[in-house]
Amino acid sequence: xxxxxxxxxxxxxxxxxxxxxxxxxxxxxxxxxxxxxxxxxxxxxxxxxxxxxxxxxxxxxxxxxxxxxxxxxxxxxxxxxxxxxxxxxxxxxxxxxxxxxxxxxxxxxxxxxxxxxxxxxxxxxxxxxxxxxxxxxxxxxxxxxxxxxxxxxxxxxxxxxxxxxxxxxxxxxxxxxxxxxxxxxxxxxxxxxxxxxxxxxxxxxxxxxxxxxxxxxxxxxxxxxxxxxxxxxxxxxxxxxxxxxxxxxxxxxxxxxxxxxxxxxxxxxxxxxxxxxxxxxxxxxxxxxxxxxxxxxxxxxxxxxxxxxxxxxxxxxxxxxxxxxxxxxxxxxxxxxxxxxxxxxxxxxxxxxxxxxxxxxxxxxxxxxxxxxxxxxxxxxxxxxxxxxxxxxxxxxxxxxxxxxxxxxxxxxxxxxxxxxxxxxxxxxxxxxxxxxxxxxxxxxxxxxxxxxxxxxxxxxxxxxxxxxxxxxxxxxxxxxxxxxxxxxxxxxxxxxxxxxxxxxxxxxxxxxxxxxxxxxxxxxxxxxxxxxxxxxxxxxxxxxxxxxxxxxxxxxxxxxxxxxxxxxxxxxxxxxxxxxxxxxxxxxxxxx
RNA sequence: GGUCCGGUAGCUCAGUUGGAUAGAGCAUCAGCCUUCUAAGCUGAGGGUCAUUGGUUCGAAUCCAAUCCGGAUCACCA
Numbered sequence: 001x002x003x004x005x006x007x008x009x010x011x012x013x014x015x016x017x018x019x020x021x022x023x024x025x026x027x028x029x030x031x032x033x034x035x036x037x038x039x040x041x042x043x044x045x046x047x048x049x050x051x052x053x054x055x056x057x058x059x060x061x062x063x064x065x066x067x068x069x070x071x072x073x074x075x076x077x078x079x080x081x082x083x084x085x086x087x088x089x090x091x092x093x094x095x096x097x098x099x100x101x102x103x104x105x106x107x108x109x110x111x112x113x114x115x116x117x118x119x120x121x122x123x124x125x126x127x128x129x130x131x132x133x134x135x136x137x138x139x140x141x142x143x144x145x146x147x148x149x150x151x152x153x154x155x156x157x158x159x160x161x162x163x164x165x166x167x168x169x170x171x172x173x174x175x176x177x178x179x180x181x182x183x184x185x186x187x188x189x190x191x192x193x194x195x196x197x198x199x200x201x202x203x204x205x206x207x208x209x210x211x212x213x214x215x216x217x218x219x220x221x222x223x224x225x226x227x228x229x230x231x232x233x234x235x236x237x238x239x240x241x242x243x244x245x246x247x248x249x250x251x252x253x254x255x256x257x258x259x260x261x262x263x264x265x266x267x268x269x270x271x272x273x274x275x276x277x278x279x280x281x282x283x284x285x286x287x288x289x290x291x292x293x294x295x296x297x298x299x300x301x302x303x304x305x306x307x308x309x310x311x312x313x314x315x316x317x318x319x320x321x322x323x324x325x326x327x328x329x330x331x332x333x334x335x336x337x338x339x340x341x342x343x344x345x346x347x348x349x350x351x352x353x354x355x356x357x358x359x360x361x362x363x364x365x366x367x368x369x370x371x372x373x374x375x376x377x378x379x380x381x382x383x384x385x386x387x388x389x390x391x392x393x394x395x396x397x398x399x400x401x402x403x404x405x406x407x408x409x410x411x412x413x414x415x416x417x418x419x420x421x422x423x424x425x426x427x428x429x430x431x432x433x434x435x436x437x438x439x440x441x442x443x444x445x446x447x448x449x450x451x452x453x454x455x456x457x458x459x460x461x462x463x464x465x466x467x468x469x470x471x472x473x474x475x476x477x478x479x480x481x482x483x484x485x486x487x488x489x490x491x492x493x494x495x496x497x498x499x500x501x502x503x504x505x506x507x508x509x510x511x512x513x514x515x516x517x518x519x520x521x522x523x524x525x526x527x528x529x530x531x532x533x534x535x536x537x538x539x540x541x542x543x544x545x546x547x548x549x550x551x552x553x554x555x556x557x558x559x560x561x562x563x564x565x566x567x568x569x570x571x572x573x574x575x576x577x578x579x580x581x582x583x584x585x586x587x588x589x590x591x592x593x
Numbered sequence: 594g595g596u597c598c599g600g601u602a603g604c605u606c607a608g609u610u611g612g613a614u615a616g617a618g619c620a621u622c623a624g625c626c627u628u629c630u631a632a633g634c635u636g637a638g639g640g641u642c643a644u645u646g647g648u649u650c651g652a653a654u655c656c657a658a659u660c661c662g663g664a665u666c667a668c669c670a
Contacts, residue, residue, distance in 0.1 A: 031613095084613065360596085386599085394663095571629095
């Protein structure tokens, strides 16, 4: 049980005994005491004054005295200032907490609750390489999955590959036209970049053709429709849907190049999936569900044969679910996928990590699934996050302002290597160890930079300013871990030693232990909010306090053996919690750096 | 125009189930490495919490209006 819930229960019990009135945890607040006052935790009394007909002073004093008498193991002293009852927790309580958990690597993780959550993230188009926006998506999805696991859920990580549609046909057409049979192997290019280059080339060629047609007096709109390369792409889409063998073969070939490229990037950033779905499979299922919905009367057909759903009663519009030619639209395949996922996992929740520009889409998706009476509908949850922008605004492929994922990763690792060399603290490392360390630091900095921000907020990335390695960063937290480990390499805590509390805990010792005690609550909150920044911020605060502690107090040369053992345990628990918390964010921590 | 999200220090962000004098980092300035890692520590300066009104013992937090920025309202995905 956490301290706060312990205090809550003690207060509820005390109020029942003193005033014979029943209260619940919601009736009053418990905060950490502000540093300028004496005490560890504070009961805010204002909300209790009216029902109890008491003055703040009288209630505070009565309650404080009663608490100390009835729970001497928990409370050692109190003071009342205005309506605030400040309680000091006994050193014995904190020491016991430390003793119970300092060697526990699973501290803060809950036992399985038997519930299943499916998380979908990454979900790239298969026609161009990943960029910084994808990285935010992947880091978020991966981290939320891990946090939910720590909170007791069974988590299935999934990805939907948007592998069909006009976008991939554009790359295919350009490859046919310009590549002369080139391949990623023959050119030494990473597969996703290779295919992406043809996508760009398609755009360039298209522009050229439109200009040429306009020069003959055609309007821009007509020119865009008539451009031969665009017509070729559209024809290719038709051929693809018709299953024309050579088109399918090319499509498979190009997709496989892209997947090989993605796999390299996923591996570098330590991301993985339990199951990958392909839009080329799920869109047909969606169409089947549209047919069923039509029979149930959930959907209706317009004169031109297109199929719609009427969401005006829900305050939205009519929404198309199938084109007049019978082909699937974007949402059709998502309806199918929701069912496929539910049938496979019978999930309690299905989280979609998708940018906030699709808020409307997911609102519609959930409504449609509800109307169809699908059991999958209730658990649908859109984890919506903000765009990553440049100081100049949105990243645009056409203007070449996209920050490529592989480039930024390379850059981060390069700078990490440079900084590490400057400091010269790991000269005895082997080349292999160094490579690993640079990865840990570089990637850690990138992940931390992205995950420390509340997902729902837009974030700005300035390529001119390199991501920092000082202050509120992964390096800082990693450094703190390495520092703790350095101490522990000299001496491990003696597990047979029994801590005394003859000497009072010093402020920084206590502050650290209080923080460590809050780790399980941080995981819980992070999971509840689907928000990794809670954990990231927590780890930073812990690391910061630890650095102050280590600067201020000696561990190995502590005044007494008792203090030394206490501090060694604090070091070990801090190192464990930092490693655990960073792991939930996908960030590794080094033993040395 | 409708809907949704955001606006906190020069910059990047915490804090928002209402609590005491609003917090960090970067940047600036001043100190600290014969002592477990200085990617660190200590201190200083820096705020109309977008604006106005309301709710109450108490508002950055809740409500209303307004201003600014963004997203979305596609037979694109």
